[in-house]
Amino acid sequence: MIKVLVVDNHPIVTTGFQLLFQEHEDIKVIGTVATGVAIFEFVRRHDVDIIISEIELPELNGITALRAIKKEHNHINIIMFSYHPEEIYAISSIKAGASGYVSKFEPVDVIIKAIKTAHDGDIYLSEKMSKHLKYNDTKNSKARIYKRLSTREVEVLKLLSSGKKNKEIAQELDINEKTVSTYKARLFKKLNVTNLIDLVNQGKQLEIS
Template identity: 25%
Template sequence: MIKMIIADDQAIVREGLSLVLGFDDEIEIVLQAKNGQEAVEYLKDNECDIVLMDIKMPVLNGVEATKIIHQEYPNVKILILTTFNDYEYIFQALKNGANGYLLKDTDGKELIADVKKVYNNESIIGSQISNSLVAGLQNNSQQDMIASLTSRELEIARAIADGKSNKEISTMLFLSEGTVKNYVTNIFEKLQLSNRTEVALFMKKYE
């Protein structure tokens, strides 16, 4: 028997999920929690296999509750079920130890199947979530590239984005043109770009 907690601040959602999941003979709902804190408190004295967790809840949200449960009760699986197809929510939940992330438009049969997969140590990421995660990771990679620039390189990259030439940058920053040129070369390498136009577009899009 798979013992489950449903953590969601909306009563109608909790009750609906309990009905859907309760139809399966292998699933037992042991608690309907209004927030992450209630789920954490229950686990102090009771056993549970999976927590079905919403993200935005009062008192203790799903992301923070996931972190606590993963650290204190590592054998408990966590499946996020939410309306938020947002990279930051997805990334933080998975980083904090969630075993899966689904959207609330998932149908009942699929949800039951995914619960059983998570119980059997599989990780579940809905197809829509995968697209958002890939896009977010790509954007995060660009942010890391910008973070790799020194303060001077960042200053020059911003000047390039503003359309300034090496000569204008050298005058503005009291540097020789040769020094500016060296900085620009470093910027090209760190951002994996080949010309000033690409740098300008990159900075406007990702900074």
């Protein structure tokens, strides 16, 4: 039996997972939590095989939590399950140590396939995403732009695009403000912009898909 922890701050999502796997012969949801911080306490108390986590979480975002969990519990495989565009965030998630990325727009059988794939030690990506990565020579593609960015740079860009200030970003990512400024400078250079407004607009445009 594959033991799954679901991390999402929307009750309809966590309840949906519990109902979906209530009588499944291979997969069991052994718990749900609503914040990134709550994951750590749960995995210390319970034997978890797979974590399915949203990226947008209170207190600690999913990718930051992913990195920390993999350091402490490398045997746990983590699937990011989010509404964010997969051509942008799938790459960042896999770089951070995820075993897969599933869009919330996918049908139920996809998440089941992803869980089994991750449990077998492989990485799950949609067929579309796999093909997208193979053809990364396409000029001006979003994936090509984002592949030039580190996982942390993507996180900083995302938080800047949501309107957060340097201090807020530093607190959320557990880094100092000077480091945030360094990442911003790198983003200016890599995205070829000269001011914060253009940087934020670039981030929002790239996220539209």
